[in-house]
Amino acid sequence: MPIKRTSAAGNAALLALRSMIAPMVAVAIALIVGGALVIALGDNPVEVYGTIVQGSLVGWPNFLVTLQTMTPLLFTGLAVAVAFRAGLWNIGAEGQLIMGALCSGIVGYAVELPRFIHLPLCLIAAMLGGAIWGLIPAVLRVKFRVNELVVCLMMNPIALLLSGWIAARVLKAPGPTNKLPDVLDSAGLTNFSVYSQVNAGFVIGLFLCILFAFINLRTKIGFQWRMIGLNPRFANYGGMQVERKALSVFLISAAIAGLGGAEQVLGQYHAFYDNFSPGYGFDGIAVAMLAGNNPIGVILAALLFGALNSGGVVLQMMTGLSKYLVQVLQFIIVLILSARFSWEWLKAQRVSVVEPQPQAEALPKNAETQEN
Amino acid sequence: MDSDLFYSAIRISTPLIFAAMGGLLTFKAGMLNIALDGFMILAAFAAVVTAYWTGSLTLAILMAMVCAVALAGLLALFNLRFKADIFIAGIAVTFLAYGLTALLLKGMLDEDGVFASTKIPKFPAIDIPGLSHIPWIGPALNGHTLLVYLSYLTVPVVAWVLYKTRWGLRVRVVGEAEDAARAAGISTGLIKVQTMLLSGAFCGLAGAYLSLGYVSLFANKMTNDRGLIALAAIFFAKGKPFPTALVALLFGLATALSVRLPEVTGIAPQLLQLIPYVVTIIALVFVGIRNFRAQKRQGAWRFDIS
Numbered sequence: 076m077p078i079k080r081t082s083a084a085g086n087a088a089l090l091a092l093r094s095m096i097a098p099m100v101a102v103a104i105a106l107i108v109g110g111a112l113v114i115a116l117g118d119n120p121v122e123v124y125g126t127i128v129q130g131s132l133v134g135w136p137n138f139l140v141t142l143q144t145m146t147p148l149l150f151t152g153l154a155v156a157v158a159f160r161a162g163l164w165n166i167g168a169e170g171q172l173i174m175g176a177l178c179s180g181i182v183g184y185a186v187e188l189p190r191f192i193h194l195p196l197c198l199i200a201a202m203l204g205g206a207i208w209g210l211i212p213a214v215l216r217v218k219f220r221v222n223e224l225v226v227c228l229m230m231n232p233i234a235l236l237l238s239g240w241i242a243a244r245v246l247k248a249p250g251p252t253n254k255l256p257d258v259l260d261s262a263g264l265t266n267f268s269v270y271s272q273v274n275a276g277f278v279i280g281l282f283l284c285i286l287f288a289f290i291n292l293r294t295k296i297g298f299q300w301r302m303i304g305l306n307p308r309f310a311n312y313g314g315m316q317v318e319r320k321a322l323s324v325f326l327i328s329a330a331i332a333g334l335g336g337a338e339q340v341l342g343q344y345h346a347f348y349d350n351f352s353p354g355y356g357f358d359g360i361a362v363a364m365l366a367g368n369n370p371i372g373v374i375l376a377a378l379l380f381g382a383l384n385s386g387g388v389v390l391q392m393m394t395g396l397s398k399y400l401v402q403v404l405q406f407i408i409v410l411i412l413s414a415r416f417s418w419e420w421l422k423a424q425r426v427s428v429v430e431p432q433p434q435a436e437a438l439p440k441n442a443e444t445q446e447n
Numbered sequence: 448m449d450s451d452l453f454y455s456a457i458r459i460s461t462p463l464i465f466a467a468m469g470g471l472l473t474f475k476a477g478m479l480n481i482a483l484d485g486f487m488i489l490a491a492f493a494a495v496v497t498a499y500w501t502g503s504l505t506l507a508i509l510m511a512m513v514c515a516v517a518l519a520g521l522l523a524l525f526n527l528r529f530k531a532d533i534f535i536a537g538i539a540v541t542f543l544a545y546g547l548t549a550l551l552l553k554g555m556l557d558e559d560g561v562f563a564s565t566k567i568p569k570f571p572a573i574d575i576p577g578l579s580h581i582p583w584i585g586p587a588l589n590g591h592t593l594l595v596y597l598s599y600l601t602v603p604v605v606a607w608v609l610y611k612t613r614w615g616l617r618v619r620v621v622g623e624a625e626d627a628a629r630a631a632g633i634s635t636g637l638i639k640v641q642t643m644l645l646s647g648a649f650c651g652l653a654g655a656y657l658s659l660g661y662v663s664l665f666a667n668k669m670t671n672d673r674g675l676i677a678l679a680a681i682f683f684a685k686g687k688p689f690p691t692a693l694v695a696l697l698f699g700l701a702t703a704l705s706v707r708l709p710e711v712t713g714i715a716p717q718l719l720q721l722i723p724y725v726v727t728i729i730a731l732v733f734v735g736i737r738n739f740r741a742q743k744r745q746g747a748w749r750f751d752i753s
Binding site: 224 | 479481521525529530531532534535536538539540542543545546547549550551552553554555557559672675678679682715717718720721724725727728731732734735736738739
């Protein structure tokens with residue numbers, strides 16, 4: 076047995092290495108295109124990238140800020156990755172994050188409880204908030220085969236406007252800004268350092284990524300999620316309750332995104348602010364794409380984008396360039412990786428080995444799935 | 448009810464109608480183009496920069512259309528040539544455009560967030576003789592700028608092209624039965640590219656109007672999800688040109704009300720801005736349930752984009 080084990084481990088390492096090629100190439104192309112843009116704007120790309128690296132990774136304070144900026148990406152990236160892996164296009168993480176934040180923000184200030192109950196209650200509220208927001212596209216998708224992408228797209232602005240209304244009118248804290256009252260200390264996520272807002276939420280995010288890596292690789296349910304994504308019809312004929320599994324994985328994905336909102340409210344801002352998210356839900360798509368929907372990959376991708384974001388802020392302070400350079404790089408990467416189908420096709424031309432990728436596979440549209 | 452409200456509703460709906468007509472063409476060809484916002488923001492930026500540097504509105508509109516068409520070409524390239532999923536590629540293109548315009552705003556004009564200048568020329572209001580004498584309707588319809596009238600004129604043109612020309616027939620066949628279209632010898636890829644590029648051109652006009660007609664400035668993310676609202680209008684009207692325009696106009700009216708009503712009644716503007724999205728989801732629910740029932744009855748399955 077031990078011999079077999081090592082060879083399996085070797086194979087896994089090889090597979091892992093191979094699955095990193097496409098993301099690396101995408102990052103390299105994005106850096107080149109971004110460099111060309113920087114040159115066109117009259118700056119030196121080497122200096123610019125140097126400033127970003129310096130500003131995000133060199134020195135303890137800078138690194139702690141990077142950990143802070145990567146935390147929401149851990150949650151939204153994992154949320155998107157879990158759904159994408161099961162072939163469900165949850166691009167509504169932005170709305171789910173906002174609703175999770177709103178719910179934790181309300182529970183965080185409205186009830187007075189001892190800390191060991193209050194904090195978990197807030198986190199559960201956030202997960203419920205996210206999951207409820209995911210319930211609508213999930214049910215429509217799974218039960219009625221309505222395209223979840225369109226519904227998710229519409230749910231995002233609804234979440235923003237609805238939470239904006241609540242923060243501006245219904246539960247508004249006294250003062251000029253549109254926000255809820257500050258959360259109580261008993262609901263706050265512990266802050267680790269004076270240099271940045273990195274807090275216990277970071278540990279929760281890391282833990283979740285590792286947990287889902289374990290679930291994906293070592294449990295039946297993780298395998299089933301992948302089957303739904305790879306070939307739902309086969310999964311159905313294989314006796315899986317595809318609809319129920321798809322619904323549950325969508326709700327789990329939404330709950331993770333909601334938890335990301337709680338981290339923002341309880342750990343970073345200490346209150347729900349209207350319009351607090353600069354698009355973490357959409358960044359999550361970029362993270363999941365770069366990670367190839369692998370939870371461990373999500374940690375690495377979130378670190379990369381978190382570093383780019385915090386470095387981008389330093390860049391904007393030091394030079395005349397805008398931090399939005401980072402967003403450009405990020406979505407060039409997504410665009411290139413979205414073309415994965417053709418790479419698969421290219422590979423299939425040369426070698427007959429096609430790497431299985433959880434890509435857009437619809438749920439069975441005609442399968443007579445279980446009628447309960 | 449005052450005609451002022453309808454005057455501003457007509458103004459506000461203009462970019463929605465341009466974008467909706469652009470989105471409609473790709474919708475008819477079987478592609479759900481969610482990058483309308485991306486095309487628009489790039490066009491809006493190109494229009495402002497060109498108008499600021501050259502002082503020419505014609506050049507500005509041209510430049511806006513060229514840039515939006517180029518971005519549409521990028522999306523078509525990835526979607527059709529590299530087989531990227533249109534939603535993911537569409538999101539990527541949209542956020543790429545948001546980021547790129549913000550980056551260029553800082554890099555080319557050295558402004559953060561907003562750029563306005565008195566050097567940017569304005570569109571003259573067109574006075575249609577006699578129209579202003581018609582009570583109530585006249586003041587609402589008269590005195591708009593060129594692009595406003597143009598946007599409403601595109602609706603019958605798009606309807607005519609789609610339903611009365613060979614090309615329009617091909618577009619619809621490609622959208623409804625791609626295999627049949629291919630079997631009939633239609634070059635489906637070409638049709639799709641054409642509709643995507645045209646969609647870019649329409650969004651170019653929408654963006655140019657947004658930054659030069661509606662206001663005279665550029666701001667980051669100034670499209671404010673108008674592309675999504677246009678998409679919502681298409682969905683709600685099930686992809687028919689005239690109903691789409693009408694729904695877009697109603698959504699524009701809701702937006703106009705969300706500016707006006709809070710001053711009078713104290714209702715929160717957010718709740719009125721919600722209308723297009725909520726209405727679309729309700730429509731999708733109905734469509735979904737109906738299709739689901741039809742599927743059960745027929746026992747066969749139809750591939751439906753919505």
